[in-house]
Amino acid sequence: MTAIRVWAPNVSSIRVRADGQDTPLDKTDGGWWTGPDLPAGTDYAFLLDDSDEAIPDPASRRQPEGVHGPSRVYDQSGFQWRDAEWSGRDLTAAVIYELHIGTFTEGATFDAAIERLEHLVDLGITHVELLPVNDFNGVWNWGYDGVLWYAVHETYGGPDGLKRFVDAAHGRGLAVVLDVVYNHLGPSGNYLPRFGPYLKTGRNTWGDLVNVEEPNVRPFIIDNALMWLRDYHVDALRLDAVHALQDDSPTHILAELSAATDELAGALGRPLTLIAESDLNDPLMITPRDLGGYGLAAQWDDDVHHALHSTLTGETQGYYCDFGPLHVLAKTFTKAFLHDGTYSTFRGRVHGRPIDPAVHKGWQFVVCLQNHDQVGNRAVGDRLPELTTPQLVGVGAVLLLTSPFTPMLWMGEEWAAATRWPFFTSHPEPELAEATAKGRLEEFAGHGWDTAQMIDPQDPKAYRSAILDWSEPTAGTHAEVLDLYRTLLALRAAEPDLRDGELAEVKVDFDDDARCLVVHRGRFRVAANLADAEQSLPVQGGDVVLATADARPSAEGLALPAQSAAIVRL
Numbered sequence: 001m002t003a004i005r006v007w008a009p010n011v012s013s014i015r016v017r018a019d020g021q022d023t024p025l026d027k028t029d030g031g032w033w034t035g036p037d038l039p040a041g042t043d044y045a046f047l048l049d050d051s052d053e054a055i056p057d058p059a060s061r062r063q064p065e066g067v068h069g070p071s072r073v074y075d076q077s078g079f080q081w082r083d084a085e086w087s088g089r090d091l092t093a094a095v096i097y098e099l100h101i102g103t104f105t106e107g108a109t110f111d112a113a114i115e116r117l118e119h120l121v122d123l124g125i126t127h128v129e130l131l132p133v134n135d136f137n138g139v140w141n142w143g144y145d146g147v148l149w150y151a152v153h154e155t156y157g158g159p160d161g162l163k164r165f166v167d168a169a170h171g172r173g174l175a176v177v178l179d180v181v182y183n184h185l186g187p188s189g190n191y192l193p194r195f196g197p198y199l200k201t202g203r204n205t206w207g208d209l210v211n212v213e214e215p216n217v218r219p220f221i222i223d224n225a226l227m228w229l230r231d232y233h234v235d236a237l238r239l240d241a242v243h244a245l246q247d248d249s250p251t252h253i254l255a256e257l258s259a260a261t262d263e264l265a266g267a268l269g270r271p272l273t274l275i276a277e278s279d280l281n282d283p284l285m286i287t288p289r290d291l292g293g294y295g296l297a298a299q300w301d302d303d304v305h306h307a308l309h310s311t312l313t314g315e316t317q318g319y320y321c322d323f324g325p326l327h328v329l330a331k332t333f334t335k336a337f338l339h340d341g342t343y344s345t346f347r348g349r350v351h352g353r354p355i356d357p358a359v360h361k362g363w364q365f366v367v368c369l370q371n372h373d374q375v376g377n378r379a380v381g382d383r384l385p386e387l388t389t390p391q392l393v394g395v396g397a398v399l400l401l402t403s404p405f406t407p408m409l410w411m412g413e414e415w416a417a418a419t420r421w422p423f424f425t426s427h428p429e430p431e432l433a434e435a436t437a438k439g440r441l442e443e444f445a446g447h448g449w450d451t452a453q454m455i456d457p458q459d460p461k462a463y464r465s466a467i468l469d470w471s472e473p474t475a476g477t478h479a480e481v482l483d484l485y486r487t488l489l490a491l492r493a494a495e496p497d498l499r500d501g502e503l504a505e506v507k508v509d510f511d512d513d514a515r516c517l518v519v520h521r522g523r524f525r526v527a528a529n530l531a532d533a534e535q536s537l538p539v540q541g542g543d544v545v546l547a548t549a550d551a552r553p554s555a556e557g558l559a560l561p562a563q564s565a566a567i568v569r570l
Contacts, residue, residue: 002073004035004044006057007216008195011048017070018044030216031196040075048194055191056148058198059220060135062159063151067137067189071151076231079163083170088235088270089126091298092363093499095401095489096177096408097125098371101133101156102140103421103466104411110161114168116470121172123414123482124489128169129177129238131372133162137188138426140463142372143179144206144240145186145425149224159232166233175235177275178228182210182221183244187432204244212245212253222257226264229272236273236297237261243279254285258295273297275366281337281352286364297364303338304367304405305374307331311530312369312396313387319346326517326530330508333403333519336365355503362404362501369396370410372421377443379454381422381466383413390416390477391563394484394548395528398565401488402498402519402526404506412468414485415478419469422455424462433458487546491567497522498567509538516560525568527551529560536560542570 004016009031015022016035019042025033038044043064045054056063060071097120105112120128132143135151143153152159166176184207185192185199192198198220200211211217228234239254247253258274265272276285276299287293303323310316310323322328322338322345332338336355344351368374370384385393393416400407412419423440427433437456455462472478492498498521507520515531518539527537536556544551549564560566 001037001039002075003037004033004057006033006046006059006195007031007220008033008048009216010194010196013049015047016044017047017054018042022047038073040073040078042073043070044073045070055194058148058192058195059150060148061150062154063135063148064154064158066154067135067147074159079160081163081167081233083167083233086170086233086270088272089175090271091127091236091273091275091366091406092501093493094126094175094363094406095124095492096127096129096366096406097123097411098129098131098368098408099411100131100142100372100421100466103463104468105470106467108140108156108467110157110165114165117168117172117174119473120174123486124493125174125409127175127177127236129236129408130165130179132179132181132240134180135189136186138428140424140426142376142423142425144181145188146181147186147189147191149180149182149221150227162232170233176233177236177238177273178232178234179238179240180225180228181240182212182224183241184208184210188427188429202246204241204246206241206244209244209246212247213249218249218253218256221253222260225257226260229261229264230268235271236275238275238277238300239296240277241279242276242285252294254294254296255289259289262295275299281339283353283355283360286360288359291359298366298406299364301332301336301365301367301405303336304332304365304403305369305371307338308367308369308396308399309374309384312384312392315387321345326510326512326515330510330517333508334503334506336360336362336405336503357502357504360503362503362506363406363499364501365405366408367400367403367405368408368410369400370413371408372410375410375421376423379451381420383410383417383420385416385418386420389563390481391548392530393481395530395563395565397481397484397488398526398546398548398567399519399528401485401492402521402524402567404499404501404503404521407492409485412472415473415482417468417472417478419466421466422462423457424466425457426460426463427458484548491546495524497524523570525570526565527558527560527568528565530563532562534559534561539566539568542568545569 014025025035057071061074062072102108134146135148136145199208202209274296285299289295306323307329339352340354510517519526525539536554536559539558547566549561551566
């Protein structure tokens with residue numbers, strides 16, 4: 001049985017419709033309303049004031065008929081977990097694999113994704129990160145248009161489907177990271193403003209501001225985060241675009257959330273991790289609370305991605321304009337951020353703050369060559385292999401997977417997937433579909449992308465073209481790239497020096513003119529020749545433990561063919 005309870009200070013009366021009957025709710029203090037106990041499996045909806053429109057519960061745990069349909073009482077205790085021996089995993093030796101349930105497999109469900117978990121285990125992955133799975137309107141979507149934060153999208157498999165996925169992942173030694181969005185809500189099915197001041201005046205890039213300073217909205221967010229960690233056994237949350245959370249409270253909501261998460265971790269006896277996606281380049285995110293920070297475990301680091309991407313592709317348009325030279329890559333490998341109080345040309349202002357290597361460790365920065373944003377926010381969703389040579393794709397893999405940071409792979413990257421991943425939606429409302437397509441066109445043009453080839457996000461081809469082709473990994477060049485990734489991840493797992501996160505110990509020798517660099521990683525040297533001709537790099541002695549081409553000793557050190565990399569153990 002579940003007791004009906006909802007915060008709705010904006011209304012004068014509420015009825016709950018269940019089993020064909022309308023029952024008035026009782027008003028209590030602080031704008032809360034309570035009602036009858038309903039058994040699991042009961043469909044119910046709210047009717048506000050004198051309206052006869054039945055709308056879902058803002059904290060609905062299940063929406064079998066979509067975001068506009070009735071809610072269904074869900075029994076969290078009904079699932080039979082098999083992961084009692086799971087002790088969790090933190091990020092200190094992690095390799096994350098980001099995937100989208102709707103396009104990871106042809107089946108587009110949690111159960112279909114379970115069938116591919118062995119591939120990730122064999123690859124050497126430790127953490128699987130899911131793009132948002134809470135309920136959104138339509139059939140397919142990236143997940144960032146969610147409107148019912150507590151409900152799992154039914155098409156993917158609903159709440160039990162997610163639990164089966166987490167249970168299966170734990171059974172294979174994989175931790176699960178869930179992407180959650182608290183900075184905005186989607187444009188269709190957002191009934192929250194009818195209940196109360198869940199939103200406030202103002203907008204961010206994606207929608208109306210969430211009223212995180214409101215005392216009853218704040219726990220709505222924190223309780224949601226704890227639900228995923230507690231009831232769904234998720235190991236970590238990736239917090240979407242936290243820079244879009246406007247909070248002037250004495251204690252920032254992120255600090256309050258990290259304290260609550262740490263308390264839950266203690267109660268559960270396993271590590272629970274919060275990872276911020278932040279555009280601020282501010283180590284405040286990962287600075288401990290007792291030192292005045294928010295106390296999150298880690299944050300995404302776009303500067304490392306931008307430096308690697310520009311180095312490998314030569315792109316310098318849009319937000320890549322300050323990236324490209326090897327001295328930029330060298331700085332990000334030792335200081336985490338390029339912009340740490342320096343002028344950002346793209347932003348037109350000074351940006352960021354420096355990290356403290358005594359406090360902040362490399363594993364606290366999640367970095368990548370590709371992710372859903374950096375691929376999907378291109379006009380046609382083209383992946384890295386379309387933008388550079390196969391040789392430089394290999395060099396990028398070597399640099400990423402020997403870096404002092406937590407590496408993250410984007411699904412299919414490990415075999416140089418040929419499938420693109422464009423932006424796609426399935427908004428049922430024609431006017432919303434048109435507005436979305438127009439907005440994306442303007443956004444792409446503003447970033448300097450060629451929009452001539454852009455596919456309409458509402459065209460089913462946009463979605464279907466994004467589904468991974470699982471026949472690729474065993475064929476030709478795809479198989480060779482997969483072998484390189486497996487070898488690199490095995491080497492990283494076996495050699496502590498190659499995953500050491502002490503940024504003060506990282507040294508990078510570089511030559512911008514010659515387009516070459518050597519990264520010092522303990523007793524290893526990671527050498528990369530990005531030029532179009534063979535040249536020798538100053539790495540004397542040692543054994544070549546991995547090379548993407550025929551590396552060999554020379555009088556000057558180590559001869560590397562054009563566009564190749566090697567790892568040398570001294």
